[in-house]
Amino acid sequence: MIREALKSLKSGFQLLKSKPITYNFPPETxxxxxxxxxxxxDPTKCRSCGLCAKICPNKAIEMVEEGGTPSSSQVKVRHPxxxxxxxxxxxxxxxxxxxxxxxxxNFPMLVAMDKSQLxxxxxxxxxxxxxxxxxxxxxxxxxxxxxxxxxWVINFFxxxxxxxxxxxxxxxxxxxxxxxxxxxxxxxADIFIIAGYVTWKTLKRIIRIYEQTPxxxxxxxxxxxxxxxxxxxxxxxxxxxIDDYIPVDIWIAGCPPRPEPIGLAVVEAMNAIQSGYTGxxxxxxxxxxxxxxxxxxxLEENEFLLPFGPQHPASGNFQLKLKIDGENIxxxxxxxxYLHRGFEKLMEYRTWMQNVMLVExxxxxxxxxxxxxxxxxxxxxxxxxxxxxxxxxxxxxxxxSRIQSHLLNLGLIGGATGFHTIQRITWGDREKILYLLExxxxxxxxxxxxxxxxxxxxLKEEFKKExxxxxxxxxxxxxxxxxxxxxxxxxxxxxxxxxxxxxETALENDVTGPNLRASGxxxxxxxxxxxxxxxxxxxxxxxxxxxxxxxRTLVRRMEIxxxxxIIEQALKxxxxxxxxxxxxxxxxxPEGEAMSFIExxxxxxxxxxxxxxxxxxxxxxxxxPTFDTILVMLPKILKGAKIADVPVIYWSxxxxxxxxxx
Amino acid sequence: xxxxxxxxxSGLFEKLDKLxxxxxxxxxxxYVRASKENYLKIAAFLKENGFKRFLTxxxxxxxxxGSFEVYFIVHNMNNIYxxxxxxxxxxxxxxxxxSDLWPNAAMHERESWELFGIKFSGNPMLxxxxxxxxxxxxxFKKDFNWREYVKQTFKLPQAGGDKQ
Ligand code: SF4
Ligand code: SF4
Ligand code: SF4
Numbered sequence: 157m158i159r160e161a162l163k164s165l166k167s168g169f170q171l172l173k174s175k176p177i178t179y180n181f182p183p184e185t186x187x188x189x190x191x192x193x194x195x196x197x198d199p200t201k202c203r204s205c206g207l208c209a210k211i212c213p214n215k216a217i218e219m220v221e222e223g224g225t226p227s228s229s230q231v232k233v234r235h236p237x238x239x240x241x242x243x244x245x246x247x248x249x250x251x252x253x254x255x256x257x258x259x260x261x262n263f264p265m266l267v268a269m270d271k272s273q274l275x276x277x278x279x280x281x282x283x284x285x286x287x288x289x290x291x292x293x294x295x296x297x298x299x300x301x302x303x304x305x306x307x308w309v310i311n312f313f314x315x316x317x318x319x320x321x322x323x324x325x326x327x328x329x330x331x332x333x334x335x336x337x338x339x340x341x342x343x344x345a346d347i348f349i350i351a352g353y354v355t356w357k358t359l360k361r362i363i364r365i366y367e368q369t370p371x372x373x374x375x376x377x378x379x380x381x382x383x384x385x386x387x388x389x390x391x392x393x394x395x396x397x398i399d400d401y402i403p404v405d406i407w408i409a410g411c412p413p414r415p416e417p418i419g420l421a422v423v424e425a426m427n428a429i430q431s432g433y434t435g436x437x438x439x440x441x442x443x444x445x446x447x448x449x450x451x452x453x454x455l456e457e458n459e460f461l462l463p464f465g466p467q468h469p470a471s472g473n474f475q476l477k478l479k480i481d482g483e484n485i486x487x488x489x490x491x492x493x494y495l496h497r498g499f500e501k502l503m504e505y506r507t508w509m510q511n512v513m514l515v516e517x518x519x520x521x522x523x524x525x526x527x528x529x530x531x532x533x534x535x536x537x538x539x540x541x542x543x544x545x546x547x548x549x550x551x552x553x554x555x556x557s558r559i560q561s562h563l564l565n566l567g568l569i570g571g572a573t574g575f576h577t578i579q580r581i582t583w584g585d586r587e588k589i590l591y592l593l594e595x596x597x598x599x600x601x602x603x604x605x606x607x608x609x610x611x612x613x614x615l616k617e618e619f620k621k622e623x624x625x626x627x628x629x630x631x632x633x634x635x636x637x638x639x640x641x642x643x644x645x646x647x648x649x650x651x652x653x654x655x656x657x658x659x660e661t662a663l664e665n666d667v668t669g670p671n672l673r674a675s676g677x678x679x680x681x682x683x684x685x686x687x688x689x690x691x692x693x694x695x696x697x698x699x700x701x702x703x704x705x706x707x708r709t710l711v712r713r714m715e716i717x718x719x720x721x722i723i724e725q726a727l728k729x730x731x732x733x734x735x736x737x738x739x740x741x742x743x744x745x746p747e748g749e750a751m752s753f754i755e756x757x758x759x760x761x762x763x764x765x766x767x768x769x770x771x772x773x774x775x776x777x778x779x780x781p782t783f784d785t786i787l788v789m790l791p792k793i794l795k796g797a798k799i800a801d802v803p804v805i806y807w808s809x810x811x812x813x814x815x816x817x818x
Numbered sequence: 819x820x821x822x823x824x825x826x827x828s829g830l831f832e833k834l835d836k837l838x839x840x841x842x843x844x845x846x847x848x849y850v851r852a853s854k855e856n857y858l859k860i861a862a863f864l865k866e867n868g869f870k871r872f873l874t875x876x877x878x879x880x881x882x883x884g885s886f887e888v889y890f891i892v893h894n895m896n897n898i899y900x901x902x903x904x905x906x907x908x909x910x911x912x913x914x915x916x917s918d919l920w921p922n923a924a925m926h927e928r929e930s931w932e933l934f935g936i937k938f939s940g941n942p943m944l945x946x947x948x949x950x951x952x953x954x955x956x957x958f959k960k961d962f963n964w965r966e967y968v969k970q971t972f973k974l975p976q977a978g979g980d981k982q
Contacts, residue, residue: 357950385972390965392957393949396972449950493948498933501958505965536844663870663895665922677895684897685846751847751891751899762891764901766878777876779891788922817948 160645167639178330178584181419188594190613191262191414192245192604195238197281201257204234208249208258211741213510214380214387216242217249220277235278240266241383244411246513246604251612252741260598261285266409267421269428271383271399274409290424293431303346303372304429305335307422310345312365312467315352315495316520316814317378317412319601322564326583329415334422340469342368347425350404352412353381353388354395358473358494360448361466363440366402372434374425377404378418379411387411387517390505391497401446403436412520412601455479459486462799466494470572470803474813476790480799488794488802490787495817503776508534509741511773512607518778519815520601521564524557524593525756527606532687533752533763534608538745540737546610547689548730552623553597553605554688554754555719555726559630560589561757562712562719565810569709570641572803573650578641585633588626595619610736620727627720634717642713651706655793655805658703665792666784669759670711671809675703681755693725705808712810744771758782758810780815787816848900857904858914861890864902865919869894872920875927877934879908881960886911886936890923906936915941933958 187193209217219234236249236258250260263285268274295301309331324331325338339345342365354362366373377398380386385396398404405428408421453461462478465471475491499518503511515530516523528550535542563586570578590600596619597603597612605612641647657667659675672679680697682690698714700707747769754761759781768774786809793805839852839860852860873891880887888911889903906913915938917924927938928947935956938944946952955962 357948360950385968390968392954392964392967396968445951493946493950496948498957498964501964664920666871666873666920679895749849750844751901753899760873762873764876764891775878777874779874783874784922784925787925 160643164640164644167636170636178333179328181329181416187262187264187414187416188591189262190596190598191264191594191600192247192260192598193263194240194261194266194285195250195276195281196259196261196284197236197278198257198259199235199278199282201255202235203255203257204232205254206234207252207254208236211248211252211510212243213246213248213506213513214242214244214389216240216244216380236281237275237277238281239384240274240276240380240409241271241407242380242386242389243409244380244387244513244602245599247598248510248513248741263287264410264414265417265420266413267417267424268407268409269405269424271404271407274383274407289420290427293427295430296432300432301430304426306337307335307346307374307426307429308337308339308344309347309349310342310365310369310467311338311340311469312349312351312362313472313813314350314354314358314362315379315381315473316517316601317352317381317410318349319520320410320412320415321349321351321378321418322583323415323587324418325580326567326587327580328584328587329419331422334419334426336422338469342366342467343370345369346372347374347376350375350377350382350398350402352379353386353495353497354398355393355494355496356395357496358466359395359401360446361494363401363442363446364448365467366440367442372429374405374429374435375402376406376408376421376425378408378413380409381411383407383409387514388497388502391502393496393498401441403440405435414600451477453477453479456481458482464802470568470807472811472813474786474811476794476802476806478794478799478802483798483800485794485797485799485802488791490791492787492813492817495814497818499818500776500778503773505772507742507771508538508608508745508773509739509743511776513602513604516602516604517814518818519756519758519780519812521812521814522557522561522757523602524553524605525754525761527603528554528688529752529754529756529761529763531606531608532754533750533765534745536750536752537748537765537767538608538739538743540609540739542610542737543734544689544731545733545735548726549596549611549615549735550606551688551690551693551726552723553593553603553611555722556589556593556596557603558757559716559719560586560593562716563589565712565807566637566641566709568807569651569705569804572807573647575641575644575647578637581633581640582637585630588629592619592623592626595622607736607739609739610734612736614735615730623723623727627724630716630720634713637713642710648706651709651804651808652704654705654801655797655808656704657789657793659701661792662703662789665789667759667789668785669755669757669781669810670715671708671759671785673697673699674708674711676701681753681760685753687752687754689726689729692729693722695722705804708808708810742771744769745773756781758812758815759785778818780812780818782810782812783816785809786811846897846899848898850900850902852902852904854904854906854913857888857902858916860902861916861919864892864900867894868896869900871895872916872923872926873899875916875923875930877930877936877958879934879958879960880905881908884908886934888913888930888936890916890926892920910937911935912937912939914939917941917943932956935959
């Protein structure tokens with residue numbers, strides 16, 4: 157025991173000696189050139205065809221005549237004006253533009269204190285992007301200087317944009333160097349990040365948290381969703397303009413914005429605060445309807461009701477209502493819907509191609525699998541045979557997505573057991589995987605890469621070299637994780653025999669993925685119903701029979717290694733040739749129904765799709781892997797558990813609230 | 819690659835021939851359509867014959883036909899998926915619950931109840947899941963047009979989110 161503990165310590169010291177993995181800020185090296193950032197527009201090439209506006213799923217493009225007024229039918233010359241408070245950077249407009257007049261650059265820094273600055277008329281779009289770091293203001297007085305150097309950020313995972321705030325906690329971006337700290341209590345916080353879309357249910361909680369934060373307080377809105385409704389602009393359940401309710405101080409465009417613009421926003425906020433800015437003076441607009449409803453529960457005399465989430469460092473935007481008796485949980489009831497956007501119906505309003513951009517937003521933690529699952533189902537419906545090269549590229553995408561998801565989970569379970577070091581390290585290493593994804597697909601979180609018929613862009617030789625380096629690095633790092641974390645006696649003590657799940661119970665409640673495999677059932681869709689190119693690749697399915705929190709974590713740790721092997725093989729075996737067959741942006745799909753089954757990072761993902769012969773789906777049903785695991789299985793496992801084990805059990809099952817709420 | 823298994827499942831379905839249903843096979847998925855009376859019988863039959871995993875309950879709103887297609891998907895760990903569907907009228911839709919057969923069915927039915935307004939008789943769990951204080955129609959029904967609703971409810975923000 158002592159020897160093992162010493163081993164962990166030793167590898168910790170070695171880490172201290174090695175080169176830090178923190179990036180400089182402002183970023184010195186250019187970002188990956190494949191990244192989809194701001195557009196650049198060439199008016200001389202534009203034919204005023206309006207196709208870009210027609211394909212835009214978010215209605216971010218408006219065709220305007222010179223000078224920026226909306227066009228009338230007599231005017232011949234019309235150019236696109238892009239509203240970055242709506243754009244999701246999918247690049248469909250650049251893809252469809254017949255002349256190459258509209259292209260994407262990799263410039264991500266779109267930050268404004270006034271939302272209307274995010275509107276880019278054609279003239280502004282034509283100027284090449286340039287990064288201007290804000291100038292340091294003079295120190296006005298000591299209080300505001302001190303305030304600007306110790307901003308505490310409230311910890312609330314509002315929507316999917318939060319995923320790009322996470323790197324700031326990791327060793328890669330390291331927020332502490334700006335004096336930023338994560339605060340779990342609103343009463344100690346200064347900054348409230350509204351990270352992405354806000355549903356009606358979440359809005360009530362946000363207003364309450366905002367009111368609990370003492371002034372001066374600053375609100376940062378991430379992404380297009382809080383600004384205009386953004387990607388979910390036609391959803392019945394999301395708020396379209398958050399500033400109708402809460403005054404917002406700074407807007408960051410992106411979907412999700414990269415960590416770099418978030419950093420830029422922080423610098424801007426710090427400067428403003430240093431020069432005496434104390435937040436907007438407006439009142440919160442609230443009404444009886446926007447109050448969090450009081451809970452009425454029947455409790456026994458010695459029972460107590462403890463809500464876990466939705467604002468909790470370990471919950472995500474999800475709540476467990478825990479009925480407790482002393483330390484023990486009598487009953488746990490999941491409260492969900494904080495992230496319900498109504499995907500299945502949103503997809504009925506978008507064309508088959510536009511839906512690629514939407515579908516991966518179902519699960520922000522593992523978007524790649526959703527894209528692949530969707531494309532496979534559409535191909536079955538449309539009778540398309542994607543080329544082998546595309547299938548291999550999709551394997552690489554899906555496996556990279558799995559690795560980054562598992563790394564995220566290792567960090568979360570690390571956090572839940574008090575190992576914040578491992579959280580910083582795995583999330584820092586996750587950046588390397590995201591970098592590969594970005595080079596391969598053009599997106600870090602949302603790739604928009606697998607489309608019906610194949611993939612959107614070909615693989616570059618450069619990528620192979622980069623990938624080999626990262627694979628070797630990751631293999632080395634896995635050993636460090638083992639020594640520091642997985643084999644650490646403290647971690648083992650904290651997770652072994654916790655949250656036991658028997659194979660039979662797991663099957664009955666339809667738990668799949670790593671959670672099922674940790675309970676002894678070797679079920680993996682990649683093997684049982686091979687799709688893509690998985691039948692040509694050689695890999696193991698790590699399985700254990702213990703079924704506790706420790707072995708669930710272990711399965712994920714082993715799967716990272718298997719995924720690295722798969723990527724290595726896929727890179728070697730990838731055949732040359734075409735990378736897609738044509739599927740037009742407004743193509744119709746024959747009547748019928750189809751299903752696809754995919755092994756996502758959290759388990760089996762199933763799409764059922766019905767087409768009525770038009771260019772949009774008639775009905776899509778998504779069966780995500782977390783719905784049963786969390787809504788049905790988790791309460792049963794928690795019965796009788798200790799309060800302190802709730803985060804451990806919860807994250808060992810690896811939830812994605814966005815997936816079960818859809 | 820699934821032929822062998824599929825024939826064995828066909829044999830399974832032959833045992834069911836007294837019931838009227840219609841079955842087609844694509845890959846390893848069986849699509850079974852049955853009448854409302856046989857729906858529950860087929861479900862019980864599948865449960866008895868090794869279909870342990872219950873994936874989900876789904877609904878398709880066939881507005882023009884005036885019916886809801888309600889279905890469930892099950893899996894038998896031997897790599898066969900079966901989707902069983904039945905059609906019920908759109909007016910006062912009601913169908914027996916499967917929650918006695920598969921424990922996790924109740925939660926999926928609760929979702930379909932909320933989003934489509936279908937009553938699953940015998941399900942003890944029919945209360946709102948995702949929505950709080952929602953008093954509109956069941957939101958996923960085809961005759962509830964979201965784009966119209968959103969346009970009327972929120973004055974959709976335009977350029978930069980500010981100009982109207
Ligand atoms: S990148 Fe996508 S969302 Fe943005 S303007 Fe182009 S099509 Fe619209
Ligand atoms: S930018 Fe391209 S797609 Fe848009 S109007 Fe001009 S030519 Fe057409
Ligand atoms: S859809 Fe895009 S902008 Fe909206 S919350 Fe998700 S990442 Fe953010």
